[in-house]
Amino acid sequence: MSHGIVWKYGDNVNTDVIFPGRYTYQIMAPEEMARHAMEDLDPGFAATVKPGDVIVAGKNFGCGSSREQAAACLKAAGVQAVVAKSFARIYFRNAINLGLAVLQSDEAAERLETGDPIDIDLARGEIRSAKGTFHFLPLPASVIGIIEAGGLIEYTKRKLEEEQE
Amino acid sequence: MGKTLTEKVLGRKAGQDVRAGEVVTVSPDYVLSHDNSAAIIKEFRKLGVKKVKAPGKIVIVLDHIVPAADEKYAQNHKSIREFVAEQGIPNFFDINAGICHQVLPEQGFALPGLVIVGSDSHTPSYGALGAFATGIGRTETACTWATDEIWLRVPETMRIDLSGRMAPGVSAKDLSLKLIGDHGAEMANYKAVEFAGPSAHDFSVGARLTMANMSAEMGAKNGYFNPDDKALKWLEGRARQPFVAVSSDPDASYESVLACNLDGLEPQIACPHTVDNVKPVAAVAGKPVNQVLIGTCTNGRLEDLEAAAAIFKGRKVHPSVRVLVIPASWSVYREALKSGALAVLVDAGCVILNSGCGPCLGAHEGLLAEGEVCLSTSNRNFRGRMGHRDSEIYLASPATAAASAVTGKITDPREFS
Numbered sequence: 001m002s003h004g005i006v007w008k009y010g011d012n013v014n015t016d017v018i019f020p021g022r023y024t025y026q027i028m029a030p031e032e033m034a035r036h037a038m039e040d041l042d043p044g045f046a047a048t049v050k051p052g053d054v055i056v057a058g059k060n061f062g063c064g065s066s067r068e069q070a071a072a073c074l075k076a077a078g079v080q081a082v083v084a085k086s087f088a089r090i091y092f093r094n095a096i097n098l099g100l101a102v103l104q105s106d107e108a109a110e111r112l113e114t115g116d117p118i119d120i121d122l123a124r125g126e127i128r129s130a131k132g133t134f135h136f137l138p139l140p141a142s143v144i145g146i147i148e149a150g151g152l153i154e155y156t157k158r159k160l161e162e163e164q165e
Numbered sequence: 166m167g168k169t170l171t172e173k174v175l176g177r178k179a180g181q182d183v184r185a186g187e188v189v190t191v192s193p194d195y196v197l198s199h200d201n202s203a204a205i206i207k208e209f210r211k212l213g214v215k216k217v218k219a220p221g222k223i224v225i226v227l228d229h230i231v232p233a234a235d236e237k238y239a240q241n242h243k244s245i246r247e248f249v250a251e252q253g254i255p256n257f258f259d260i261n262a263g264i265c266h267q268v269l270p271e272q273g274f275a276l277p278g279l280v281i282v283g284s285d286s287h288t289p290s291y292g293a294l295g296a297f298a299t300g301i302g303r304t305e306t307a308c309t310w311a312t313d314e315i316w317l318r319v320p321e322t323m324r325i326d327l328s329g330r331m332a333p334g335v336s337a338k339d340l341s342l343k344l345i346g347d348h349g350a351e352m353a354n355y356k357a358v359e360f361a362g363p364s365a366h367d368f369s370v371g372a373r374l375t376m377a378n379m380s381a382e383m384g385a386k387n388g389y390f391n392p393d394d395k396a397l398k399w400l401e402g403r404a405r406q407p408f409v410a411v412s413s414d415p416d417a418s419y420e421s422v423l424a425c426n427l428d429g430l431e432p433q434i435a436c437p438h439t440v441d442n443v444k445p446v447a448a449v450a451g452k453p454v455n456q457v458l459i460g461t462c463t464n465g466r467l468e469d470l471e472a473a474a475a476i477f478k479g480r481k482v483h484p485s486v487r488v489l490v491i492p493a494s495w496s497v498y499r500e501a502l503k504s505g506a507l508a509v510l511v512d513a514g515c516v517i518l519n520s521g522c523g524p525c526l527g528a529h530e531g532l533l534a535e536g537e538v539c540l541s542t543s544n545r546n547f548r549g550r551m552g553h554r555d556s557e558i559y560l561a562s563p564a565t566a567a568a569s570a571v572t573g574k575i576t577d578p579r580e581f582s
Contacts, residue, residue, distance in 0.1 A: 012350055012439055016547035021527035025200050025230055026237050027207065040549035060351035063384060064547060065526070066286040068204075068302040089355045089386055090286055094302035153211050156308040160214055 004052035004080055008114040009041065011058035015070040015091065017041035024067050030076035037073040051078030054120065056112045058084065061102075062091025071095040081120055083127060083136070085109045096143050097152035103127070108134035167414025169322045170389060171357045174297040174411060176319075178280050185321040185418070192314050195222050195256075195274050197283030198306055199265050200229035203241035205284060206248050208307035217252050218313040224274055225249060226258040226265035231521040233260075234529035263494025263520035266290040266378065266462035270370075271496050273403035277392040277410035282306075282315055287381050287462050287544065292389030293373035294396050295410055299387050320386045321420035322413075323353050326362030329428035334579040336472065337372035338464055338542065338562040341379035342433035344425065346443025354384030356420065359413060364427055365390055370399045371466040378463050382440045382544055432577055434540075435560035438548040446565050446577045453485070454559070456539040457570040458551075459515070460491030461525045464542035464563050467500045469493075473567035474506040476581045482514035483573030489531045490515045491523045515570075527551050533558075540569050 017040040019033065038045035055061075055074065061084035062070060071094045074082065081101035095102040101122060111131045112118065118129040127134040149155035168176070172183055179189035198205055202225050209217070217223060225245060233239035242260075249257040262268050266287050269275045277295030281288065284306040291298035301315070309315050325344065345352065358380045360373070368376065373390045380388025390396065391412035432446040459465070459473050470492060482488045490510050492498040498520055501507045511517060516531075524531040525543040533539055533552030538559070541551070546558035561569075564578035571581075 012441075014439075014545075014547045016527075016545070016550045020549055022532075022549075024526065025241065025528055027204055027241065040554045060354060060384060063350055064286065064545060066284055066300045066302055067201075068304060071302075086351060086354060088351070088384055090300050090302060093305060097302060097304045152304050152308050153208060156311060157212050160212060160311060 002052055002080055003117065003119050004054045005050065006054055006056050006112045006114055006116040006118055007045065007049065008112060009055065009057040012060045012063055013041065013057050014064035015062060015067050016064055018062065018070040019067060019073045024069060030072060033069050033073040034076035037077040046077060049077050049079065052080050053078060054118060055079055055082045056084070056109055057082065058109055059086050061087050063088035066090045068094045068098065071098050071100050075100045083108050083112070096146055099147065099151040103136040105134045105136040108136070166418055167416035169357065169359065169413045169417045169419070170295065170391060170411055171297055171322060171387060172319060174278055174280060175317060183319050185319050188316055188318050190314050190316050191280055193222065193282045193309065194279040195224050195281045196306060196309050197224050197226070197265055197269065197281065197285065197288060199226050199285060200238070200241060201284055201303055202245045202248070205303045205307045205310070206244060208304050209310055212307065212311045214311050217310040220252050220254045222313070223254050223310060224256040224269065225254060226262055226268050227260050228264045228521045229526060230528050231260035231519060260519070261495055263497065264462045264465065264522060267465065267493035267497065270294060270374065271403065271494055273400065273405040276400065276404055276406070276408040277396065278408050282309065287378050289380050289385060289388045290374055290378040290462060292380070292387050293370060293377040294400065295389060295392030297387055300381065320355055320357045322357040322359055324359045324361050324419045324422045326422060326424050327360060327364040327427060328362050328424070329364060329426040330367065331427045331430055334564055334582050335430050335432055336562045336564065337368060337375040339430060339433045340427065341376055342435050342443045342560065343430060345379070345382055345441050346433065346435070350382060350439060350441040351384040353380065356385055358383060358385045358388040360388070360390050366393055366395065369468060370396060371468045374466065375463055379544060432562060432565050432579065434565065434575065435546055437546055437557040437559065440544070440546060440560065446561060446575060449575050450577055452575040453538065453573060454540045454569055454575060455486065455537040456531065456533065457486055457488045457566050458524060458531070458539060458541040458543060459488065459563050459566050460493060460523055461543040462493065463544045465491055465493030465497065467497050467504065469542065469563040470497070470501045470506045470510065471504065472563045474509040476564060476567035476571065476578060477513035477515070478509050480513060480571050482570050485573050486570050488515040488570045489518055489523060491518045492520050494520050524551050540566055540575060542566050
């Protein structure tokens, strides 16, 4: 269970506004990526986001390019989860591969607003707030192993080690 | 019950009978990456293995910032070249090849029935030739280099039945924009999109590449045409390996079917700042533009440059506009030299740039200042993508781009026919 404050955005939040293309082909440390998070959508976000905060958005979050920094910069900024009505498919995979929780809930996306304090219980599949408890869709079984390992790099590393033994 | 192309291709690769919704683990035929290979190499080094598992399957094309615009990009390119030599990767294309999504089809990697994954969101382009092709992230690409396998969920399929015929001055780009405008940017999220129906065969391979490319803007996992004689003929002399062309069965199961009549389709334009903010060009005609970009993986092929040249012939770029032209590949560049299209474009006052992504992703070669307006033949118009966050990008066909470059304002290309 972890606690955070909501940052609310709309539909089709794309990877260019989450992490601008002008930085995409520069190799950056995570802390530097965090400083550019949401730069072209909400220029004040990076300076004020707190560890544990949660982004809540509408449909098709993360649409656009395959740039992984769009997931990495949020994780580096301390965002614990993104709750949305739906996610663009590459973003969904990238987030899981990096260990950023991506949770689908229409109701939470409708009801929650910027500034709402919420608690997220990944194990029980619940988002709790003063506005009620919302349930999110369970993640596909195929990706649970990756999340349990702490991301795809760790998962693959273990698999390769097992193969060599 | 029959199967879709996607079910057949992934099923054969997985060695089992598969249906939409199942998850399979497959060994892809090719794994594409570009300038982001530098970042992928860094992830690969974390995995504790020295060698990539199948060097012959890795295809690396430098195209995003070519030639390198500054020291950081130069260092990225250098580290990629060193890795290619160290790992013995045979399929490496340096800064004089073109955009990956044009190079892979031209060089015979994109073939019917193959599974191609790429660390670029427009990887679905290769569905134009009947491949299953989809975009993945950097970490996933690094892991695929190491393991030679990847998990994929077999997507449900949306079929778009094309009938009728497009009028002169209207092209595949207008059709893509119309579909996305009518049905929204997530119309096909997680799905396969099949372009079918009686008019599908009329589409040139170039037009199919445009359609499959733009399926990424529908949210699709993959977009494709069933390979026909036209596709197979185009592949003659290009295919690098034997392949088995498969098509969807007549009794395959589709999640949805959209009917789309091409008669009466008008030139379309996506307005700032989303690809689904689409209007007929006529509805925004007269809006002044500062820059026009003709090129990219969506519309930088010979037929695109020739459509632009047909309008520029005997005319000049409007003095208040700068026009950037980027042939999608060196092969296109050479063909456009031979056909005379490039001479027409240069005489009109267009700036010709090295084959590559150019300013499309906002890293170099013609970025936008505050308040500037660009009309581009590319595929994304998100805020800030090509420069200042308060610049504007409109997306349209090469014909609309050329017509607007001549008049200095957004113009319906049919005025020039």
